[in-house]
Structures are given as C-alpha cells and as structure tokens.
Amino acid sequence: MNNIKTKLANLSEMVMFKHSIFSLPFIFIGMLVASDGWFGWRLFILGTVSAITARNFAMGVNRYLDRDIDILNPRTKDRPSVDGRVSDLTMQVFIIINGLLFVYIAYFINSLAFKLSFPILVILGAYTLFKRFSSMAHLILGLTLGLAPIAGVVAVSGEITIWSLYLAGGVLFWVAGFDLLYSLQDIEFDKKHGLHSIPSQFGAKKTMLIAKLFHIMTILFWTIFIINAELGIWAYTALFLSAIMLTYEHYLVNKDFTKIDKAFFTVNGYLGIMFLILIILEVM
Numbered sequence: 531m532n533n534i535k536t537k538l539a540n541l542s543e544m545v546m547f548k549h550s551i552f553s554l555p556f557i558f559i560g561m562l563v564a565s566d567g568w569f570g571w572r573l574f575i576l577g578t579v580s581a582i583t584a585r586n587f588a589m590g591v592n593r594y595l596d597r598d599i600d601i602l603n604p605r606t607k608d609r610p611s612v613d614g615r616v617s618d619l620t621m622q623v624f625i626i627i628n629g630l631l632f633v634y635i636a637y638f639i640n641s642l643a644f645k646l647s648f649p650i651l652v653i654l655g656a657y658t659l660f661k662r663f664s665s666m667a668h669l670i671l672g673l674t675l676g677l678a679p680i681a682g683v684v685a686v687s688g689e690i691t692i693w694s695l696y697l698a699g700g701v702l703f704w705v706a707g708f709d710l711l712y713s714l715q716d717i718e719f720d721k722k723h724g725l726h727s728i729p730s731q732f733g734a735k736k737t738m739l740i741a742k743l744f745h746i747m748t749i750l751f752w753t754i755f756i757i758n759a760e761l762g763i764w765a766y767t768a769l770f771l772s773a774i775m776l777t778y779e780h781y782l783v784n785k786d787f788t789k790i791d792k793a794f795f796t797v798n799g800y801l802g803i804m805f806l807i808l809i810i811l812e813v814m
Contacts, residue, residue, distance in 0.1 A: 540610040545589035555802035560682025583632040588654035590625040595658045672706035693758040700751035707744035764812035
C-alpha cells in the first residue's frame, strides 16, 4: 500500500497536479456562462475529469519528451521523470491512459466534444516540441489552457460561441504572459542549449515588455468577452481585480527575479479562483 502511495505521489509531483488550478476555473466559467447558471452534477463531474485527464496527458508528454533537457537543468534535474522515481514505461502508460480517458469521457458529453477531443490532444502534446524550434512555444502553451473555456461551452451547448473565443483569447495571452515571466529563470540555460524561447532570443527587458503587452491583451479580450456575453457588474469586478493582480505580478518580477515563483503560482492561482467566484455570483 505504501508503495502505491509513493508511486501516486511521484506521478502527482511529476505533472504538478496542484497546478490544475490554472485550467479548472476557466472551464467552469465557460460552462456557467453557457448555461446561465448551474449546469448539473453530471457535466460537473465529466468536465472536471476531462480537464484533469487532458492536463495529465499534456504534462506527461512534456515530462517524457523533455527528459534530455530536464536532466541538464539544475532547476529541473530533481523531477521524478528525470531522477528515476518514475520510469519511462510508467510515463508511457500514464500518457496513454489519460489520453484514452479524455476521449472516452468526451464521447459521453456530446458528439462535438468527441470530435474535438482528437485535435485537442494533438495541440496539448505539441507544446513540448515547439520550444525545440520556435520561440512561439509560449503562445502554444497559452492555447492549450485557452481551450479549457471553449471545451466547457461545447460541453454545455454543443457549439462554439463567439464570446467563448474571446474568453479563450484572454486565457491564451494570460498564460503566455506569465509563462514568459517564469521562463526568465531559464534564460541562460536556454541560450546555452539552443532552446527557443522569447527570453533567450530577446533578453530579459524586452521579455518583460512583451509579457506586459500580452497581459494588456488579456484584459482587452476579457472585456470583449464580458460585453459579448452580456454580463454585468460581478464580471466587470472580476476584470478590474484581474488587472490589479496582473499589475502586481509584474511589480513582483520587476522588483526581484527571485519572486518569480510567488508571482507565477500564488497570484495566477488566486486570479483564476477569484474570476470563477465572481462569475458564479454573476450567473446565480
């Protein structure tokens, strides 16, 4: 029993399971707005499990394909996928199981969700490959999380609405922006090993400027989402607080690069939760 618990703990650490907090709020925001209220326990369970399996698949692929890079990076050399705690075979099985579960669950949601599940898996697995040849990998990562609210809308309504695209666009630039800040930690490593990233290509100052522009785009897209979805005061409150939190995030990073972890995990984690709570108040 202890051996099983240890293996599960290592898998959880490998995929950083607690960071599901970044994607889960926005799939529920999409579902809540699409249904104009509570969407039912069935879709809540299916949506939660599909989001978790999709993220597990993406992180599993990332960790498996990045073993050769992670073992060289002092920041990542102690990951379970690198130090031997999780074997290559275990990672392969983990990826396959989560991919199949994601498609299987999508089948029981509706036909459009099932059809979209296959290209979504391709996109989720593409991020790891992109940084080998393109600095646009940050935007691909943003796209992988930006799919969450679209998936939530598809689950409820069986279609892709215009407002969900604006919501997703905001998530895309939100994630890409904070990924740029997080990537500042690896700027020298990326340069040394020929990895493509905006920090290694443009330097720290320009990267922080690009991150600010991305987060301005985030607020712009979310503003259009709120207008297009005809939401009210609570949604605008979420928008206002998001702008404050993103500003604070940039303040932390500008002040001290050692605050990147705090900016990345704490501020962004609370942002998603805050946005979800206020949207619940809006639609309820």
